[in-house]
Amino acid sequence: MKIALIAHDKKKKEIIRISKEYEEILSKHELFGTGTTGTKIMKATDLKIHLFKSGPLGGDQQIGARVSEGEMDMIIFLRDPLTSQPHEPDVNALIRLSDVYEIPLATNKSTAILLFKELENLAKNRLS
Numbered sequence: 001m002k003i004a005l006i007a008h009d010k011k012k013k014e015i016i017r018i019s020k021e022y023e024e025i026l027s028k029h030e031l032f033g034t035g036t037t038g039t040k041i042m043k044a045t046d047l048k049i050h051l052f053k054s055g056p057l058g059g060d061q062q063i064g065a066r067v068s069e070g071e072m073d074m075i076i077f078l079r080d081p082l083t084s085q086p087h088e089p090d091v092n093a094l095i096r097l098s099d100v101y102e103i104p105l106a107t108n109k110s111t112a113i114l115l116f117k118e119l120e121n122l123a124k125n126r127l128s
């Protein structure tokens with residue numbers, strides 16, 4: 001699967017923590033990320049992540065374009081609901097496109113973990 005990993009600044013520690021925890025399953029997939037999030041996860045893990053631009057500089061839009069082209073299967077986007085973002089329209093556009101194309105998108109850690117567990121289940125069922 002093609003999976004995008006994105007987190008707002010106050011959620012970066014969280015996305016790094018869950019990426020480490022689920023590194024084994026994530027390593028079996030093709031990973032993408034916005035610039036800063038992807039770089040930080042790569043520094044903290046052995047995961048390889050294709051980097052787009054930083055979110056405020058168009059990274060969310062680049063991922064949205066992939067969604068519209070059928071080139072993204074899952075998005076983990078840990079949003080900070082307590083801080084206003086200069087690129088809020090881009091954030092909303094990405095979430096909207098994920099709904100248009102029915103791409104699973106987690107906006108918080110609990111949902112992200114459920115999706116990662118589902119990836120593990122899918123991998124187990126494929127082997128059995």
Ligand SMILES: O=C(CO)COP(=O)(O)O
Pocket residue numbers: 006007008009033034035036037038053054055056059060087091
């Ligand atoms: O702002 C973001 C998503 O809207 C994340 O971008 P960065 O990973 O570049 O910080």
